[in-house]
Amino acid sequence: MNARSTDDENQMDARLLTLDAGNGALKAALWPEAAVAAFGAAPTASAPEPARSLRLEWGAADFDARLSELLAEATCALVSNVGGPARADRLAALLAAASVRDVTAPHGLDLSACRAVHTIGADRLWAARGAFERTGSPCLVVDAGTAVTVDAVVVASGPRSGVAAFAGGAIALGPDLAARALGAGGAGLFEVDVRRDPSSVPALGRESAEALRAGVVHGVRGAVRELVELVHTQAQLDVQAPRLVTGGAAVLLLAEPCAVGPAARHEPWLVHLGLLAAHARAGVR
Ligand SMILES: Nc1ncnc2c1ncn2[C@@H]1O[C@H](COP(=O)(O)OP(=O)(O)OP(=O)(O)O)[C@@H](O)[C@H]1O
Ligand SMILES: CC(C)(CO)[C@@H](O)C(=O)NCCC(=O)O
Ligand SMILES: [K+]
Numbered sequence: 001m002n003a004r005s006t007d008d009e010n011q012m013d014a015r016l017l018t019l020d021a022g023n024g025a026l027k028a029a030l031w032p033e034a035a036v037a038a039f040g041a042a043p044t045a046s047a048p049e050p051a052r053s054l055r056l057e058w059g060a061a062d063f064d065a066r067l068s069e070l071l072a073e074a075t076c077a078l079v080s081n082v083g084g085p086a087r088a089d090r091l092a093a094l095l096a097a098a099s100v101r102d103v104t105a106p107h108g109l110d111l112s113a114c115r116a117v118h119t120i121g122a123d124r125l126w127a128a129r130g131a132f133e134r135t136g137s138p139c140l141v142v143d144a145g146t147a148v149t150v151d152a153v154v155v156a157s158g159p160r161s162g163v164a165a166f167a168g169g170a171i172a173l174g175p176d177l178a179a180r181a182l183g184a185g186g187a188g189l190f191e192v193d194v195r196r197d198p199s200s201v202p203a204l205g206r207e208s209a210e211a212l213r214a215g216v217v218h219g220v221r222g223a224v225r226e227l228v229e230l231v232h233t234q235a236q237l238d239v240q241a242p243r244l245v246t247g248g249a250a251v252l253l254l255a256e257p258c259a260v261g262p263a264a265r266h267e268p269w270l271v272h273l274g275l276l277a278a279h280a281r282a283g284v285r
Pocket of ligand 3: 022123143144145146247
């Protein structure tokens with residue numbers, strides 16, 4: 001029989017859940033508290049791995065049930081949401097029902113290089129924070145999901161000297177969205193499934209489906225190749241600056257020849273790591 005006090009439980013069993021609420025799906029991960037504390041203490045320590053994770057499409061019939069299963073194991077949650085207030089409310093209700101507290105900390109990034117900062121997607125900021133935490137240096141972040149974002153993270157000067165600064169970036173079509181847009185664009189066009197091995201997609205499509213797939217896969221790869229070079233240059237990043245790639249469509253970009261360049265690093269949990277870092281450091285203070 002376990003007869004621990006509430007304090008002991010908080011110490012030993014505090015389980016943090018991170019939620020990356022994107023447009024296509026919710027990505028949830030449960031983190032061991034010890035790994036999170038270690039991550040918060042050292043900027044370049046190796047990244048923790050979630051104990052469990054889940055990807056749930058918003059329309060899934062078992063969405064609430066499967067998320068609730070994970071929520072049952074959590075005590076606190078950290079949330080990034082780009083789906084607007086309705087999604088935020090839906091998540092808040094599920095958290096409340098499971099007695100999970102939302103303890104999301106401020107991202108802490110310097111945004112003085114940007115305008116209309118309240119319109120910047122939370123996931124871009126959290127991925128930027130996660131990337132800076134992983135590299136400890138200026139870097140480039142590519143997040144490939146519904147949209148593909150290519151952003152630069154630099155080091156702030158002036159009053160917030162030394163902290164990570166979000167320098168801005170570009171928002172382009174992700175593969176599914178591009179395929180859907182093409183499908184809706186003309187009588188002879190239709191939506192193709194692009195979720196297959198990107199290394200086996202010929203650019204020389206010999207029938208319509210193949211041609212559409214070629215345009216989406218190589219079009220997205222080409223757009224990213226151009227954007228990373230331009231964003232890298234315009235943000236005045238060092239040639240050696242790391243390029244971190246995250247999101248469900250990362251595989252498409254990382255297939256050889258790598259659209260992000262030879263310095264690309266796959267970091268599947270960047271948004272979550274940004275949330276964890278801000279939380280861990282807020283706790284340390
Ligand atoms: N196995 C795969 N191979 C190639 N592409 C894939 C694969 N799985 C997912 N994708 C692509 O990844 C994208 C979805 O990525 P991800 O799961 O990060 O984001 P999402 O949840 O759809 O988007 P968001 O985070 O914007 O909500 C889709 O465009 C899809 O085409
Ligand atoms: C670009 C997406 C869709 C990527 O998920 C998201 O970050 C978002 O909705 N952004 C709003 C616009 C902006 O980031 O400036
Ligand atoms: K995303």
